[in-house]
Amino acid sequence: MQIDIKYFGMLAEITGCDSEKVESEIQTVADLQKVLLDKYPDFKNKDFRIAQNQELVALETKLTGQEIAVLPPFAGG
Amino acid sequence: MSEPYKNVFKEGAISSDFIANSIAKHQSKTDIGAHNIFLGQVRADKVDGKAVCAIEYSAYEEMANKKFHDIREATFDKFNLTCMHIYHSLGEVKTGEICLFVFVSSPRRKEVFKALEYVVEAIKADAPVFGKEIFEDASHQWKVNS
Known part of the structure; x- marks a missing residue:
């Protein structure tokens, strides 16, 4: 499955891009987290959450491959 | 995913003129008896x-x-409000400038006090907005809401 992933804030600084396509046999959010930590070791020291279709999702959630975003801590206001 | 939702973002700081105009626009809504305003300022x-x-x-x-x-x-469901406006900055906002403007109005004062706190806390907790704090020497760190 090809997944289009968006990155924001300090995470985009680490990846060096705002979005990228990842080709992988990823099934769940936990799998995606593992792929990201392998690809970007600096993510290990960061607090991040994953959103699918613009909603934060838990690690056991199945990935559908639609609109995935990796979000650092929120700092609005 | 289309764009069915109102855009709350404004490029740069929210000016005091913009805030004053927002207040003035409510003078025709005479069922309102109380406004409450939150202004987030860059510290x-x-x-x-x-x-x-x-x-x-x-x-x-x-x-x-x-x-x-x-x-x-959720705020309209919880509180008896006549109207509500939210604006958040994108891009650079200098210290002392306004980055968040929340404006709630109701027939009665007690509703606006409760509603405003609810809205601001929800924005801080749930809105995926990110802030890069820039120092005088051009170095930076990423802000995290506490």
């Missing part, structure tokens, strides 16, 4: 002796506008 925090001189805001805009919409709906 010159000091970290290791260096002062923050600006915050550069970015956001996952599609999700953020959806979250702002959800917050708005």
